[in-house]
Each structure stands twice: as C-alpha cells, then as structure tokens.
Amino acid sequence: MYYQILINGIPLGIFGHPNVQNMHLSLMVTTERTEIFANAVCQEGEDRYMIDWLQHPVAADDVVEFKQVSEGLVPEPRKKYKMRASAPDA
Numbered sequence: 329m330y331y332q333i334l335i336n337g338i339p340l341g342i343f344g345h346p347n348v349q350n351m352h353l354s355l356m357v358t359t360e361r362t363e364i365f366a367n368a369v370c371q372e373g374e375d376r377y378m379i380d381w382l383q384h385p386v387a388a389d390d391v392v393e394f395k396q397v398s399e400g401l402v403p404e405p406r407k408k409y410k411m412r413a414s415a416p417d418a
Contacts, residue, residue: 330400333366334393335386342400343381345370353394355386362386369411380407 330344331353343366344351351368366382381403386392 329368330397330402331366332395332397332400333364333382334395335364335384335390337391337393340364340384341366341382342397342402344368344400344402345379347371349376355392362388364392376411378407378409378411379405380409381405 329348329351330342331351332342333340333353343353345368347370349369349371352365354365356363356365362385364382364384364386365380367378367380370377370379383406
C-alpha cells in the first residue's frame with residue numbers, strides 16, 4: 329500500500345510499504361502549528377515494525393491531498409521501531 333502526498337499540487341513524497349498492516353496519513357492541528365504525518369505498521373518476515381517517514385509543517389491555507397498509488401520510491405524512514413509481540417488472547 330502506497331500513498332502520494334501533495335501540498336498545493338506539489339508532490340511531497342510517496343510513502344508506504346509492500347506489507348502494510350495499517351497506515352496513518354494525518355494532520356495534527358494545534359493553536360501553534362499544523363503538521364502532516366505519514367507512518368505505518370508493517371510486517372517484515374516474522375517481525376512487525378512501526379515506520380515513521382514524515383512530519384512536515386503545513387500552512388493554514390495549504391491544500392493537502394492523499395492519492396493512493398501502486399508503488400513508488402519511498403524515502404528512508406525517520407524512525408523505525410521493532411514492535412513487541414502482543415500477548416495471546418486469554
């Protein structure tokens with residue numbers, strides 16, 4: 329699963345992974361700032377990872393678009409965390 333993010337029609341990047349379990353493309357809005365985020369939980373072999381690609385400022389009058397794409401050149405993550413296995417259901 330891959331998504332392209334555009335700001336005012338200008339590509340910001342493509343983000344995703346071939347084995348996405350869930351992906352988060354979001355805006356954080358506070359009284360001080362607005363930022364866009366791109367991160368996902370992905371499976372790599374037997375391990376699950378939280379991969380964080382993007383935290384980018386957005387102006388109040390910017391137009392932000394998310395477009396699903398089939399693939400693309402994805403930048404190296406800013407952060408990548410191996411997730412611990414969850415406890416089995418009782």
